[in-house]
Amino acid sequence: METIEIIGALITLAGSIFLVLGSLGLVRMPDLYTRIQAGTKASTLGTILTLFGLGLIHLDWMGKLIILILFVLLTNPISSHILARSAHYIKTPVSKLTKVDKLKDKETEKTSEANHTNPEDEL
Amino acid sequence: MNLKNPAFLFAILLLFWILLSNTLALEFLIPGMLLIVLIIVLFCRNCKIFDGAKTTPKAFIYTLVYIFVFLGELIKSNFDIARRVLSPKLPVNPGIIEAKTKLKSPMGRMILANSITLTPGTFTVEIDNDTLYIHSIDIDEEHLDDMSSKIIRRFEKYLEEIYD
Incomplete structure (x- = not known):
C-alpha cells in the first residue's frame, strides 16, 4: 500500500468522524434551528473530506470528485437556508434557550402595520 | 453588450469540461470549447449573474x-x-x-x-x-x-x- 493511499484513507476516516458527530448533533440539539446548524456544517466538511480522501486513493477520479465537492459546497448552505426560512415562516417553535429573535420581531411589526392600513393592499 | 458574463461563464464551463474529461488533449478541448460557445449563444444572451463582479x-x-x-x-x-x-x-x-x-x-x-x-x-x-x-x-x-x-x-x- 502506497503512502498516498494511506493518507487518503485517513482523510476519509476523518470525514466519516465528522459525519458521525453531525448525526449526533441532530439527536442532541434542542430545536430545529440548532439541529440545522449541526447538520449543515458537519455534513459539508464530512462529505468534502470523504470525497477528497477517495480522490487521493483513486487519483484518476479526482477531477469528477472535485466537481462533486463544488456542488456540495454550493448547494448545502442553500438547502439549509431554505429549510430554516420555511420553518420560521410556518412558525416552528424555537427552543426555550433562545434569547433573541429579531426575525420574529420584524414579522410581528409587519403584520401589525398591515392591520392598521388597508388589508386589501396585501393582495 | 456586457462581455463579462459570457467570459466568466466560458471559463467556468471550460474548467468543468476539463475536470470531467480528465485530460488536456486538443481533440477533447476543441469540441468542448465549441459546445460551450454554443451553450453561451443559446442560453446566455441576457445573463446578469456576474454583473457585480470586478475584473481587476x-x-x-x-x-x-x-x-x-x-x-x-x-x-x-x-x-x-x-x-x-x-x-x-x-x-x-x-x-x-x-x-x-x-x-x-x-x-x-x-x-x-x-x-x-x-x-x-x-x-x-x-x-x-x-x-x-x-x-x-x-x-x-x-x-x-x-x-x-x-x-x-x-x-x-x-x-x-x-x-x-
Whole structure:
C-alpha cells in the first residue's frame, strides 16, 4: 500500500468522524434551528473530506470528485437556508434557550402595520 | 453588450469540461470549447449573474485569499460544533440577530450568506434587501451589534473587493 493511499484513507476516516458527530448533533440539539446548524456544517466538511480522501486513493477520479465537492459546497448552505426560512415562516417553535429573535420581531411589526392600513393592499 | 458574463461563464464551463474529461488533449478541448460557445449563444444572451463582479487583478488575488479564509473557517466551525455536541452540558445559547451588509450585487450577497452558513455557529435564515437575519448558536445579549458586525465583516472585507 502506497503512502498516498494511506493518507487518503485517513482523510476519509476523518470525514466519516465528522459525519458521525453531525448525526449526533441532530439527536442532541434542542430545536430545529440548532439541529440545522449541526447538520449543515458537519455534513459539508464530512462529505468534502470523504470525497477528497477517495480522490487521493483513486487519483484518476479526482477531477469528477472535485466537481462533486463544488456542488456540495454550493448547494448545502442553500438547502439549509431554505429549510430554516420555511420553518420560521410556518412558525416552528424555537427552543426555550433562545434569547433573541429579531426575525420574529420584524414579522410581528409587519403584520401589525398591515392591520392598521388597508388589508386589501396585501393582495 | 456586457462581455463579462459570457467570459466568466466560458471559463467556468471550460474548467468543468476539463475536470470531467480528465485530460488536456486538443481533440477533447476543441469540441468542448465549441459546445460551450454554443451553450453561451443559446442560453446566455441576457445573463446578469456576474454583473457585480470586478475584473481587476486585485479582485483575483482577493478571490484566492477568500477561498483560503473560507476553508479555514469551515474547518474551525466543524471543531466548534463537535465540541458543543460532545460536551455533556450542551453549551448552546441560540438566537436570531440581524446584520446589515454593504454589498450591492445579488451574487455577492448570495456568497456572503452561504459563507455565513458554513462558518462557526452561524447561519443565514432570511435576506431582506441589505438585512441578513442570522441564527447564531452562541449569542452575547449585551453586545448584539458588535456580534453581527463581526460576523459580517469576517467575509465582507474580502467580498467587497470582489463584488460591488
